[in-house]
């Protein structure tokens with residue numbers, strides 16, 4: 439069962455691999471989000 443960070447990102451934006459579509463939290467752990475969406479940033 440996934441929990442969610444509820445809008446509180448646990449990593450810095452540039453380090454985030456996933457963002458929650460529901461609350462906007464960013465993380466590198468997909469399972470930490472309720473609606474994970476993979477985000478990729480290129481330099």
Ligand SMILES: [Zn+2]
Nearest residue numbers: 442458461472
């Ligand atoms: Zn969420």
